[in-house]
Amino acid sequence: MFITLEGIEGAGKSTVAAWLCESLRARGLTVRLTREPGGTELAERVRRIVLERGREHVSGEAETLLMFAARAIHLDNLVRPALDAGEWVLSDRFTDATRAYQGAGRGLDIEWIEALAARVHADLTPNCTLLLDVPVELGLKRARARRGEDDRFEAETQAFFERVRAGYLALAEREPQRIRLIDAAAPVAVVREQITAALQPWLGALEGHS
Ligand code: Z5A
Numbered sequence: 001m002f003i004t005l006e007g008i009e010g011a012g013k014s015t016v017a018a019w020l021c022e023s024l025r026a027r028g029l030t031v032r033l034t035r036e037p038g039g040t041e042l043a044e045r046v047r048r049i050v051l052e053r054g055r056e057h058v059s060g061e062a063e064t065l066l067m068f069a070a071r072a073i074h075l076d077n078l079v080r081p082a083l084d085a086g087e088w089v090l091s092d093r094f095t096d097a098t099r100a101y102q103g104a105g106r107g108l109d110i111e112w113i114e115a116l117a118a119r120v121h122a123d124l125t126p127n128c129t130l131l132l133d134v135p136v137e138l139g140l141k142r143a144r145a146r147r148g149e150d151d152r153f154e155a156e157t158q159a160f161f162e163r164v165r166a167g168y169l170a171l172a173e174r175e176p177q178r179i180r181l182i183d184a185a186a187p188v189a190v191v192r193e194q195i196t197a198a199l200q201p202w203l204g205a206l207e208g209h210s
Contacts, residue, residue: 010143104167
């Protein structure tokens with residue numbers, strides 16, 4: 001079972017990821033909690049490169065290729081081996097983030113992004129993607145209340161995050177079976193209830209087997 005969490009910054013992905021991981025483990029599942037870009041030692045090094053605000057210009061194309069480089073390393077060294085071993089993998093972001101940030105946000109050619117996705121993981125699509133949706137103003141307010149220095153994405157404009165959010169919502173409309181829309185402006189307890197309900201088809205099947 002491959003579950004991904006998506007949303008703009010400050011949507012609450014990390015908060016939900018830690019709770020969901022514990023709650024799945026409490027059901028006796030072996031769960032690997034990971035994130036993108038990153039997740040393995042080498043992919044985390046690529047993450048630092050792609051997020052840092054250096055002096056050199058990083059084009060949208062370079063950014064996209066770095067995301068897929070980190071992803072290919074992450075898939076080979078963590079995600080595929082864990083799934084092959086029967087574990088559940090819970091990833092804070094995956095390729096929908098590239099579609100939303102580099103595609104909708106930066107305006108890069110979506111067909112090029114899909115071609116890279118097909119090349120890197122034609123064999124793998126998340127079973128379920130939880131899209132934590134919040135109005136941009138609320139997400140940015142939550143994120144800004146918490147962090148230190150801005151990385152390259154955190155320094156982006158509100159208009160950029162509006163395009164990213166709209167990109168995510170369009171993906172959810174296109175793939176409603178896989179991408180479950182969660183109202184993440186709600187209190188944490190209500191967000192958790194929505195997630196438990198979204199995962200019920202899989203959790204119910206587990207209970208049926210126990
Ligand atoms: N990126 C990309 O461009 N392309 C790609 O392909 C990939 C990524 C994979 C790093 O991602 C950047 O990489 C990201 C997109 C880009 N940049 N941005 N933006 P990241 O996931 O590591 O970074 P992030 O999105 O900035 O994470 P975040 O700001 O930590 O957001 P979050 O994990 O969704 O939020 P949180 O830390 O769980 O919660 C934020 C605060 O809100 C915190 O104080 C919580 O206690 C609070 N919170 C959470 N939920 C609630 C509720 N329900 N009510 C009230 N308060 C809450």
